[in-house]
Amino acid sequence: MRQKFPVMTVIAVLGFVFLYAPILSLIVFSFNESRLVTVWSGFSLKWYAELFRDTQILEAAWLSLKIAVASASLALVIGTLAAFALVRFGRFRGRMALGVMVSAPLVMPEVIVGLSLLLLFVSMEGLIGWPGGRGLLTITIAHATFGAAFVAVVIQSRLVSMEMDLEEAALDLGARPLRVFFDVTLPVIAPALVSGWLLAFTLSLDDLVIASFVSGPGASTLPMVIFSKVRLGVSPDVNALATLIIVIVSLAVTVAALHITRSNRHAAR
Amino acid sequence: MSARGLAGLRRAWSGRALVVAVPLLWLGLFFALPFLVVAKISLSELAIAMPPYLPLAEWADGALSIVLNFGNYLFLLSDGLYVAAYLESLKIAAISTLFTLLIGYPMAYVIAMARPDRRNLLLMLVVLPFWTSFLLRVYAWIGFLKSNGIINNALMALGLTDAPLQLIQTDIAVYIGITYTYLPFMILPLYANLSRLDRSHLEAAADLGARPLTTFLTVTLPQSAGGIVAGCMLVFIPAVGEFVIPALLGGPDTLMIGRVLWDEFFSNRDWPVASAVAVVMLLVLIGPILLLRRAQAREES
């Protein structure tokens, strides 16, 4: 039985409009002739051209990409191990601590995470001389840390729904635990690994606050550059950049989602 | 034979230890330890140096002396600005959370009640914006809200107002920004809850004579309480410490604590006070975090 309340449907439709209208306007006005991003005055690609001439943005984008790839990959390893331990190991020493540390970053205000990591890096620098300045390395570590928490959540929910007897069957057929992990667990949770990595990747690409804290002079990520531009007011080249990012991310997510639903449907049969 | 078995067990055990150790050490070092550092620095004194604070422990005359300085906390309490900022942050986060719930609940409900083949598409539509840049989504609202922005242009074109309304740089803009960016965090736990709702309960209520609205109020809503709490906390907690949204959409008088911390750190370079601000913020958030954990634990069981 389906209960439909017209009010709810209306609010839901408006909710979707609310979600997408700003994004659509962002895209539309990136093709606007005029510098005003709110009044249409003709189609133009000039803001895209300007964007590709802006070396500051291009350099920042390249730095952000490098950080995102490295931190997402690190986060995938750490998060998957954490999720596997939490779901498959039953009780062990440190379980409670690991559980808290995996779930806390999800809601922790970014200013706190950023500040605390910076202070750690500064203190460590004073004590042991590492990490030796701030920039790519420290941002990557910071992003890998909160990315790992998100990866762990995604993988945990997949592992919980994955029947343990698949792994037991492999053990029973003579595979050692490590072998089981690579032969059975990883292939079965592969879609979750992909979405976990993508999530960590986009979170890293997106982060302004934490990166601002743990970055040093000379290392500006894309969000940091965008933020400094946007603070001065709207500018159409940011719209152009936003459009490119939205298109790329939407394509990647759609492809991944289609792939995952297909393989899920495959597995559900 | 049994020696081989034992060796296998030992190997399995050391593998297990490694699997646990890697994330435990990483998160311990880069997530838990930093909080201790923050706590420590919040107790030290500001200095004009790099790093800009004095060490807590000092060797003086062959003896270790530790001077704890609670001055930063006293300063927070005595200066009305900080107390006001904490209260303002809680107020803004609470109001935004309420808006998010009012929009998110119907959306989650409609998705949960939709035809199964449409559900995944609708869910993806909810999640998709979340994947695109948060900063740029906030930026998009500047174009919407500013005095010659899309909303004002539309209102004037319709003749609803003669002069542009002041939308940007107000608290309202901050409410909109938070509601907008955190909406998926509200919808997802609510959807997870509502989609588990046993349809036969609704049928039973209807069969026993309840009208749809009564059924909703007496059966659906109480059963989704866990999802409501989880969703609200997922929005409320990060919203309290939000920096980007008040910085871009709020006015100069929108005092949110995340922004205060940021300014304290980047403009005043007062690391000890910034740390104290962070510690107090964490203490304020412990209650909501515990509430969230309890709601999530209940939702999972």
Next chain:
Amino acid sequence: MTELSTATTPAVPPWADPEAQPFLRLDGVSKSFGGFEAVRGVTLDIYRGELFCLLGGSGCGKSTLLRMLAGFETPSAGRVLIDGEDQAGRAPHDRPTNMMFQSYALFPHMSVEKNIAYGLKRDGLPRAEIAARVADILALVQMTPFARRKPDQLSGGQRQRVALARALVKRPKLLLLDEPLGALDRKLREETQFELKKIQAEVGITFVVVTHDQEEAMTLSSRIGVMNAGEIVQVGTPHEIYEQPHSRFVANFIGSVNCIEGRVTGREGGHLRIACPDLGAEVTVESGFEAGAGEKVALALRPEKIAMGRTARPGFENMVTGRVEEVAYMGNLTIFQLRTDGGARLRVTQSNTTRTDADVPRIGENVQLQWTGAAGFVLGA
């Protein structure tokens, strides 16, 4: 598997032969989770080539026991010996056992042949041998045409056969089957029971099957171990379990039974005389049950062993009169609920040997209920 396939049923079954060496020996095996004792002190011998069923309701500990054989759980106490070797400290991948999982646990990302070859590859067998053995086993379970399919492209019955093949292909000393037919629908289950038995006879591997389905246990097994609350309450052939249960639990768990309370009045040779006030009669029953006069016992009578008629017939030692209270027509048989003159409620079944029901007693009719001295058995109070 060929060396074992010539095994024939010996004149004396191994469990009746005091000289026979058990193939699987459980010695005081217990398992507790936290404070809960799932398995309590199970001691059990199973012989080579047996198809042994562990039968019990949900939560009786049968699956835990099976998982201890496979090595997924470690006994809290006791020993497990397979072919004379203590399995303590052995991980599942080091054991001479293989398991067929209730859910089949087929790897979804591997084809049928890859699934079956998986265990052989782990043993490091040469590629040619793996291919040959996979082909053989596929033929045995009649799945050769489906070798390249993925598990999700198979029907439930086909998946069941792949799971069986995957576990069998390693030629384990012991094959463990957890509710092997549980996921199949009724018709298919009946056919598969016989097929499973046939395959077991062909490969000659010792099977230990866990099931909650008493009918399945009866059809499949060489012997059954009935479990209740973590303990094995009786071990015996299907015939022994049905006809000579040691306890009310076993008698009730397998089939249905009428239990009538009474007191022993005396013994005449192999017969015990019992006074049953609820029947309003003294009955005689062939039993070796040791009980002195005056002791409280129960007479247990299977519903199909009571003859019912409007008039008494000769050749029965026991007779009471009863009145039909309920009649339930089941197709192949009819169940009657009766009350005797003494007040006992009895259940009687009759095979429907003809298509007419003219002769069937109606509700409210009085009938004679008769049974021989060998029809019932005696249970302790």
